[in-house]
Amino acid sequence: MTSRTTYRLEFWADSFHEGNWACEELSHFFKLKSLHFEQGFIPVFLFEISSGKELEIIVLGSYKNWSPLPEPIQTLLEWGKPDLVVFDPKEQKIILAVEETAAVPTGNQALQRCERIYGSLRLGIPFWYLLGEFGMHVDGGVRRDSIWPTVLGIKLSCIKRTPCMVLHYSDQEHPEDYSVGEGVRSLYSALATMIEIFIGTKTLSDLQPILREQYGHMIKFIENQGSNVVNFIPNKEVLYEKNIPDEISRLVTSSIPISNTSLDFFNWGTTEDLPEDIRKKIKPGGLIKYDVFIEQLEEIVKEKKAYTLSSNAGSRPQDKNMVEAWIAEQKVLFGRNKVVDAGFNLNVKDFPKSITGRLHVTTAKNVFYLIDSSNDVAEAIKKAFPRLKTFSFPKEIPTFVYVSNSLKPGRIFGDPFTGQLSAFANIFTKDVTGERTRMSVAYYPHQVHTQLFDNDSKFKKNKGIILMRELLDYAIFQGGIVVDMKTGKTI
């Protein structure tokens, strides 16, 4: 009589459909022996993986309705709810997470899920993100996905040496169609292999060919779509080399440390590193709402000591009554300020009217600046906020400055701003080995710094603040108050 071993996994999911769908797709890879529903609704799939080895998968839909929620899942969910989490209950370990979306990949849609990507990777959890390459916009036009989630996926794969994949479905003629393209098949091929690695019938090296294909797709996508999003992808000739998908797939599956120094791409350097034609074209993007600090940053761009990659940040004007209410709320928050010589200076009359009569809150037309020297940023701070006339950063280093114009209190700690920061800070402040290449600074002209702190002047611990502390060195708030995001010191 042959012995039979039954392995168990839990598929935690946002909805039962997500988990059930995953199991149905797995039946293309493993023989489904049985399916029954515990308690009238909980799917329990039994697969035969190989002779003598079975896998029981229990699907638990709607995370928050279950108790006790396993601690690793609770921790991951703090960074957003992936659609599927594959969990080993015996070892209390997450094997992988999957996010899939039918949302149109335009504007912030593509970026807002980047905090989930980062949230998973920072915990060392392999992540697959499945989304439509082409989607139908509300205006009836077909839009194509942004490159940023894919760039982030490749960069985090290299830094964390963990698979971080972005897969696409649909095509131009079949927008939003899951059945078109390789994405769905490729996702479940990877999932099936990960399950076999869990069971022991395959090893990490068996995952390499699938990852090689997936990284190949990701790079091809950047090659095709990159020029529609940015004017410059550094060292793209290295990225497009034939062997790169293989190198990254080996890097993320190797159990022994291997060098990733040959993967020298996605390192947006100083203006001196720019191709001459790109450098020549550097020019300030202009402001929609005047801001004293942004004006200084624009001056640095004018001097060709900083650059931006696009200047098409959309302005979404806000209702005047809301603007007034938010300013009033921010003023109350500023009451807890302990920086004695700083003042609150938000005023509704400074917000220009749009053609509809609503008020613009957007300052810069771009979301971030890449500045050659932190000294120039320090000078800009001094000029913009005269009380900081002795301000300096501890060292000179190229600097990334992220701008969020949000005015509603608390908004900067959630979507889409945390997603933007997750994507851009990881992409622009680190190289593929994880070494810091730029200082990371955020500017929140309409938000008050006291929101970061509890009554004891200690950092609060919500997701947004944890993320900001991990990804920012300094944040500059309303009134020119600079917060050292590592120590909490306010200047």
Place this chain on the structure above:
Amino acid sequence: MIKYSFSINEEIARWVTEVYVKNHQKLGWWVAFTNPIAGPWKKITALNGEGVPVEVYRFEREGERPDLILVNDEYKLIVVVEAKDTYQKIVANDQMKKSARVIEEISTILKTCANENWAKRMEYKILPSFLWFSAEEQNFLTEDKVVKEAFEKHSKLSSDSLLNIIITKNDSGDLNNNFIYQGKIKKDLDF
């Protein structure tokens, strides 16, 4: 053996009915549309001549959708379901207004959808339906009556054909469906 306890929400309640449909295929019901939080399910599908589900209607991005659409080709019936975890949420004024509107709008869509894989179903009778969880079996008919009255107040559709689905938990903790049609509680969705 499941080692976790659960609380009921709309997602779980709706899923219990979907599981019933999966487990009672001999009755001939199939799911044409379901509205979970996300995923590739935001379209109405119908079985083509080969029994394969194909898209017959895609909701507008911001369009309102019901929570579930069930079809039975033998009975020539379509059930359009609005779900909540409790009946109190269903009869809340704004909610019932919205639900009645959604059911009426989707009924019009289904009665005029000329897609070749749907066309024969344009003539099917449409049953408006509400789905919720209730802990007490003795309250089923009272809750059904309250929902029916609220529906009558807000919809021009006849409440005579209202099919309410009440999810409940038995002594073993299993969730099951109860179908209330024309004042009678049925354990199965047969006609």
